[in-house]
Amino acid sequence: MSIEQQKELAARAAVNYIEEGMIVGIGTGSTVNYFIEALADLPYDIAGAVASSKATAEKLKACGIEVFDPNAVGDILLYVDGADEVNQHRYMIKGGGGALSGEKIIAGMAKEFICIVNEAKMVDVLGEFPLAVEVLPMARSYVARQIVKLGGDPMIREGFTSDHGNLILDIYNLRILDPQAMEQEINQIPGVVTNGIFAQRRADFILVGTDTEVKRIQA
Numbered sequence: 001m002s003i004e005q006q007k008e009l010a011a012r013a014a015v016n017y018i019e020e021g022m023i024v025g026i027g028t029g030s031t032v033n034y035f036i037e038a039l040a041d042l043p044y045d046i047a048g049a050v051a052s053s054k055a056t057a058e059k060l061k062a063c064g065i066e067v068f069d070p071n072a073v074g075d076i077l078l079y080v081d082g083a084d085e086v087n088q089h090r091y092m093i094k095g096g097g098g099a100l101s102g103e104k105i106i107a108g109m110a111k112e113f114i115c116i117v118n119e120a121k122m123v124d125v126l127g128e129f130p131l132a133v134e135v136l137p138m139a140r141s142y143v144a145r146q147i148v149k150l151g152g153d154p155m156i157r158e159g160f161t162s163d164h165g166n167l168i169l170d171i172y173n174l175r176i177l178d179p180q181a182m183e184q185e186i187n188q189i190p191g192v193v194t195n196g197i198f199a200q201r202r203a204d205f206i207l208v209g210t211d212t213e214v215k216r217i218q219a
Helices: 003-017 030-040 054-062 100-109 137-149 179-187
Strands: 023-026 048-051 076-081 110-118 131-135 153-156 167-172 192-195 205-209 214-218
Touching: 003 030, 003 076, 003 110, 003 205, 003 214, 023 030, 023 100, 030 054, 030 076, 030 110, 048 054, 048 100, 076 100, 100 110, 100 131, 100 192, 131 137, 137 153, 137 167, 179 192
Parallel strands: 023 048, 023 076, 076 110, 110 205
Antiparallel strands: 131 167, 131 192, 153 167, 205 214
16 A cells, blocks of 8 residues: 555544534645545535645635634634654654644644554654744744754755745754653744644544554554
8 A cells, every 4th residue: 555545544534533513623734635635525514624724725625615714713623634753652743844833723722633644654753854943034043053052953944934924944853852841942942933843732642544454543
């Protein structure tokens, strides 16, 4: 089974948790796109979705799913998103698509967070995938210098601006042994909007697409 087939398998498994009339929080990325397509195939209607990015909102609208402004809804029962890396403790690195701020906001709003991935995204230690850090433009160089002190190698994501008008620093060679502490330490650097470690708000469970099945990982 290909990687794309594993992604689709995990995404379609997540649809089993969707109920009629629900407002669903939806992340960003290739695995999530499979989930959106599966949502559109449901035999019943959901009320709509809250999107983590402009790209996701456009995909949802193209599939005929209503998109709500996050400020117009209260708590969201369920948030579904992928990950660039995730470990057995359900800590993740996200932000490869640059939508980490929106993803963190909606994950924080949600009562339950389902992470959908193919099995190659499962790792023992986070950090092989570069960590995205969203920064205010005026703070780019300062934040980069502070990241170097933490042992990372920051590189500006050339030609990219986030949905919120900010820049992304991709941090290489940073082994994240304590995700909760590292997430908090980076977020405390002045000029950082947020970073792509999801540890303070980790997934409640993970659906992992493999060649033969979908594995569910939770505490």
